[in-house]
Amino acid sequence: xxxxxxxxxxxxxxxxxxxxxxxxxxxxxxxxxxxxxxxxxxxxxxxxxxxxxxxxxxxxxxxxxxxxxxxxxxxxxxxxxxxxxxxxxxxxxxxxxxxxxxxxxxxxxxxxxxxxxxxxxxxxxxxxxxxxxxxxxxxxxxxxxxxxxxxxxxxxxxxxxxxxxxxx
Amino acid sequence: xxxxxxxxxxxxxxxxxxxxxxxxxxxxxxxxxxxxxxxxxxxxxxxxxxxxxxxxxxxxxxxxxxxxxxxxxxxxxxxxxxxxxxxxxxxxxxxxxxxxxxxxxxxxxxxxxxxxxxxxxxxxxxxxxxxxxxxxxxxxxxxxxxxxxxxxxxxxxxxxxxxxxxxxxxxxxxxxxxxxxxxxxxxxxxxxxxxxxxxxxxxxxxxxxxxxxxxxxxxxxxxxxxxxxxxxxxxxxxxxxxxxxxxxxxxxxxxxxxx
Numbered sequence: 001x002x003x004x005x006x007x008x009x010x011x012x013x014x015x016x017x018x019x020x021x022x023x024x025x026x027x028x029x030x031x032x033x034x035x036x037x038x039x040x041x042x043x044x045x046x047x048x049x050x051x052x053x054x055x056x057x058x059x060x061x062x063x064x065x066x067x068x069x070x071x072x073x074x075x076x077x078x079x080x081x082x083x084x085x086x087x088x089x090x091x092x093x094x095x096x097x098x099x100x101x102x103x104x105x106x107x108x109x110x111x112x113x114x115x116x117x118x119x120x121x122x123x124x125x126x127x128x129x130x131x132x133x134x135x136x137x138x139x140x141x142x143x144x145x146x147x148x149x150x151x152x153x154x155x156x157x158x159x160x161x162x163x164x165x166x167x168x
Numbered sequence: 169x170x171x172x173x174x175x176x177x178x179x180x181x182x183x184x185x186x187x188x189x190x191x192x193x194x195x196x197x198x199x200x201x202x203x204x205x206x207x208x209x210x211x212x213x214x215x216x217x218x219x220x221x222x223x224x225x226x227x228x229x230x231x232x233x234x235x236x237x238x239x240x241x242x243x244x245x246x247x248x249x250x251x252x253x254x255x256x257x258x259x260x261x262x263x264x265x266x267x268x269x270x271x272x273x274x275x276x277x278x279x280x281x282x283x284x285x286x287x288x289x290x291x292x293x294x295x296x297x298x299x300x301x302x303x304x305x306x307x308x309x310x311x312x313x314x315x316x317x318x319x320x321x322x323x324x325x326x327x328x329x330x331x332x333x334x335x336x337x338x339x340x341x342x343x344x345x346x347x348x349x350x351x352x353x354x355x356x357x358x359x360x361x362x363x364x365x366x367x368x369x370x371x372x373x374x375x376x377x378x379x380x381x382x383x384x385x386x387x388x389x390x391x392x393x394x395x396x397x398x399x400x401x402x403x404x405x406x407x408x409x410x411x412x413x414x415x416x417x418x419x420x421x422x423x424x425x426x427x
Contacts, residue, residue: 032220032223035224035227037348038349039350040348050315062216062217062220065216066213069212070209075205076209153201154201154205
């Protein structure tokens with residue numbers, strides 16, 4: 001069976017890591033820059049009690065930005081991969097329950113969100129997209145080694161850092 | 169633990185710290201790098217979280233501590249007895265065109281209606297061509313954070329109507345409309361607006377604070393929600409049929425048709 005070399009897997013892993021970082025940074029930024037809409041989007045899922053809406057709507061964009069920042073730096077990649085997978089599973093569950101209950105909402109995944117007209121829902125696409133992101137997160141859980149990552153620098157000794165600097 | 173024992177332990181700790189510092193300075197050893205990076209990560213994370221929470225709350229509570237700019241309108245638009253239950257009637261009974269407007273002070277399209285056609289409507293009322301019955305309904309009452317702005321503002325507008333100041337109160341609230349999902353204005357701010365518009369009667373503040381018309385407004389919302397023609401806010405009706413207000417010139421053509 002064909003088995004890609006570690007350096008190829010490292011390169012793919014790097015793209016996966018940076019891709020997922022971009023997803024979190026873009027979605028987190030979209031949410032934090034329209035805090036009113038984010039509140040309405042969280043509310044539209046009709047899952048949380050009123051007292052939790054405000055804290056969750058405030059914390060969610062920050063969590064996404066933090067995950068994105070860690071992935072961008074390649075810090076604690078495996079743990080951040082686990083956290084990403086958990087958060088994505090929560091999102092998928094949220095969209096699925098809205099679909100199952102016949103709510104008509106936009107997921108608000110990348111900003112926006114809230115109630116929409118009955119014909120305007122896109123539940124299958126939203127779930128498929130989140131599953132795609134979940135695959136990225138799972139890659140990083142299974143194989144967190146990537147290039148240009150702080151993790152690598154942390155686990156390496158001084159000589160390796162020097163050679164990396166020379167390469168740059 | 170004795171004093172000598174304690175100082176010996178402290179010395180040992182200092183020594184090991186010194187050893188660690190030296191090994192860090194030499195650039196060797198994984199754990200020390202890990203410590204530095206962890207510390208930096210924790211600090212950056214703390215800054216992100218604290219800054220993010222402060223920023224989010226500031227943006228959500230932008231209306232806090234502000235004064236709603238008073239927006240004067242012609243005194244001819246209001247009368248001391250303009251409030252009829254949970255509605256307000258502006259204009260002469262002899263007007264040929266009679267409109268009903270259902271709106272919510274939090275609804276963005278309602279603010280758009282007001283921005284595009286508010287002065288036209290008011291001009292036609294003043295000219296004696298149009299009579300408008302305003303229904304301020306709390307449709308979006310749970311869409312402010314904290315909830316309740318729709319009802320509070322609708323009630324306050326009826327309190328202002330009791331003082332013959334509905335139109336300027338209505339126009340001012342739409343001109344400074346808070347965003348959905350964010351903080352609206354509280355009763356103190358609504359009272360201040362009324363006072364800035366020239367309301368002096370103490371009954372106004374007690375009416376706003378007591379939520380005197382809350383029940384009537386909620387009942388009006390229930391009633392209109394059962395009407396199949398009602399399509400949310402804003403809904404404009406002429407003789408019971410819905411008017412497409414998004415088309416330019418709808419008001420002029422209504423007035424012209426009425427001859």
